[in-house]
Amino acid sequence: xxRVTQPEKLLSVFKGAPVELKCxxxxxxxxxxxWYVQYSRQRLQLLLRHISRESIKGFTADLNKGETSFHxxxxxxxxxxxxxxxxxxxxxxxxxxxGTGTRLQVFP
Amino acid sequence: xxxxxxxxxxxxxxxxxxxxxxxxQDMNHEYMYWYRQDPGMGLRLIHYSVGEGTTAKGxxxxxxxxxxxKKQNFLLGLExxxxxxxxxxxxxxxxSGALKxxxxxxxxxxxxxx
Numbered sequence: 001x002x003r004v005t006q007p008e009k010l011l012s013v014f015k016g017a018p019v020e021l022k023c024x025x026x027x028x029x030x031x032x033x034x035w036y037v038q039y040s041r042q043r044l045q046l047l048l049r050h051i052s053r054e055s056i057k058g059f060t061a062d063l064n065k066g067e068t069s070f071h072x073x074x075x076x077x078x079x080x081x082x083x084x085x086x087x088x089x090x091x092x093x094x095x096x097x098x099g100t101g102t103r104l105q106v107f108p
Numbered sequence: 109x110x111x112x113x114x115x116x117x118x119x120x121x122x123x124x125x126x127x128x129x130x131x132x133q134d135m136n137h138e139y140m141y142w143y144r145q146d147p148g149m150g151l152r153l154i155h156y157s158v159g160e161g162t163t164a165k166g167x168x169x170x171x172x173x174x175x176x177x178k179k180q181n182f183l184l185g186l187e188x189x190x191x192x193x194x195x196x197x198x199x200x201x202x203x204s205g206a207l208k209x210x211x212x213x214x215x216x217x218x219x220x221x222x
Contacts, residue, residue, distance in 0.1 A: 004150075032209065043112075044151075044198065044213040086150065090209050094139065094158065095166065100150040 006099035021072040023087030032090040033070040114214035131199030138204040140182035
C-alpha cells in the first residue's frame with residue numbers, strides 16, 4: 001500500500017543554517033510527489049512538485065527513486081520559513097496521500 | 109476572488125446529531141476533496157468528486173456522506189455524529205488535467221463532537 005513518512009515532527013534551526021526536511025514514500029507505481037506548506041494562520045498551499053524541478057522560496061526537492069525519498073532542502077533558512085510542511089504522494093492518478101507533517105522552527 | 113470557502117468555521121455537536129459542512133469554490137475547478145486532520149495523522153481523504161454529480165470514497169469514508177449537485181459546491185454530511193469524528197475538516201479543489209494535483213485548500217472547519 002502507498003505510504004508517506006515524515007520522520008521528524010519538529011525541526012528547529014537557527015537563521016542561516018541549512019534545512020533538510022525528510023520525506024520517504026512507499027508506492028508500487030511511478031511516483032509523483034509534492035511539498036505543501038502551511039504558514040501560521042494561513043491555508044495549506046502547494047510549495048513545489050517534483051515534476052516541475054523548480055526552486056520555490058529557495059527550497060528544492062529531488063526525487064530519489066533508489067532511496068524512495070523526496071527530501072526538501074534549503075541552504076540558508078529564514079525566519080519566515082517557519083511553518084508546517086507536508087509531503088504528499090499522488091496515487092491512483094487523482095488522489096493525494098499526505099505525510100504527518102514536520103514543523104519547522106527557525107530561530108533568529 | 110474568495111477561492112475555497114468553508115462554512116461553518118467552528119461547530120460543536122452532541123453525539124447523534126447531524127450536520128452538513130459546506131465547501132464552495134469560485135475557480136471553476138472540476139475536482140473537489142474533503143479531508144480530515146487529526147493530531148499526528150496528517151490529512152486523510154474522506155471523499156472526493158471529479159465533477160458535478162460525481163462522488164467517490166477516499167481513505168476514511170465511513171460515517172460521512174457527500175453530494176456535488178453543483179460544480180462549485182461540495183457538501184459533507186454527518187448523519188449521526190460520533191466523538192471519533194472530532195477533527196479539523198479541510199476542503200480542497202483543483203483543475204482537471206495536468207494541473208489536477210495542485211490542490212487549493214479552504215481554511216478548515218473545527219468540529220467537536222461531545
